[in-house]
């Protein structure tokens with residue numbers, strides 16, 4: 001991706017469906033035998049990767065022209081989910097819960113580490129054991145088996161997002177009570193709960209730390225709309241802040257990203273809530289960005305998926321900012337690339353000390369993970385000169401039509417085949 005910096009952004013951008021809501025809802029279709037319809041799915045690599053996995057398991061998937069997807073799951077069988085697939089997308093582990101719930105068995109490759117950390121699924125597996133599932137690890141594969149699942153009381157050591165989602169789906173067909181405590185509270189978890197309710201399960205408390213599930217023995221195919229992507233919205237808000245200009249971000253309920261709005265306002269950026277799903281961000285040229293301190297936390301705290309984008313913004317603030325990453329153990333890969341662009345950032349354990357500089361300089365840089373790629377785009381928008389970002393396949397995992405959307409806002413950005 002090649003970006004010519006120094007152009008402020010003007011206009012409006014429409015937010016797509018959320019990647020992290022789409023993946024669990026697609027996996028939940030495995031719980032039923034029939035034809036489920038899912039709408040507002042984003043066109044992303046991670047979504048097509050999961051389609052591949054669902055087809056491998058025997059689903060038939062059709063898409064209509066308006067982005068609706070029909071998933072026919074009558075012929076699904078719990079065949080082995082290969083490492084080749086799981087290593088490209090950790091969220092493949094989300095099929096574990098549904099397969100065990102419907103067929104009493106599953107065999108899924110353990111996700112290895114990824115750029116932002118080890119990211120085990122030990123809490124997913126411990127929770128399944130609480131529901132009566134026998135878990136065996138063999139040659140890098142999780143083998144789950146159970147005669148009869150029963151309800152259980154699960155207390156998660158960490159509010160794991162996909163862990164909560166996997167366990168909700170595992171419990172969704174058990175005709176007994178299951179409680180998940182210290183559950184993740186993300187809007188994507190609530191969206192999955194809504195889909196499970198349409199399927200016929202009773203799910204209470206999604207969005208709080210305690211979720212009560214009483215599953216159904218006769219799940220129905222469901223018709224469900226994916227919620228908008230709060231991280232995509234936050235990314236365009238931070239982009240307007242760093243590049244300057246005035247942009248309306250449309251289609252995402254602002255209560256999904258309150259901490260991001262508050263931190264932008266603390267940084268001196270104007271943020272106007274024009275309606276419950278239209279927010280306007282403005283920073284006049286020459287207006288200073290003020291330093292702020294950030295601690296990432298599970299929802300409703302400041303999202304770890306917005307940490308890299310804010311690091312780009314704060315690298316040109318008028319002062320020193322501290323960013324502490326509390327969720328992942330290695331989510332500072334973008335620091336080295338920002339330093340190549342002239343950012344003054346020092347790392348002390350999980351904290352980055354960012355001393356704002358007058359401006360960044362364009363340079364060839366390399367994307368290391370999805371949100372680090374977004375961070376480098378934002379840095380490129382503000383940097384003097386040209387920035388070339390390689391390995392942008394990371395970007396296509398989570399941002400639908402990013403160069404079109406930025407181009408329509410006035411950014412000078414284009415994609416070129418790597419020589």
Ligand code: EPZ
Nearest residue numbers: 020091119120121122123124158160161162163305327328
């Ligand atoms: C989800 O990942 C998101 N992915 C991530 O988004 C997001 O960064 C993350 O939640 C935190 O919000 C999807 O929803 C598909 P976790 P997930 O389990 O569920 C540790 C993006 O950019 N942990 O909440 O994998 C884990 O190592 C992606 O869109 C265990 O130790 O994250 C991590 O340090 C990146 N054992 C922490 O918990 C477990 O069994 C949070 O992980 C599970 C997790």
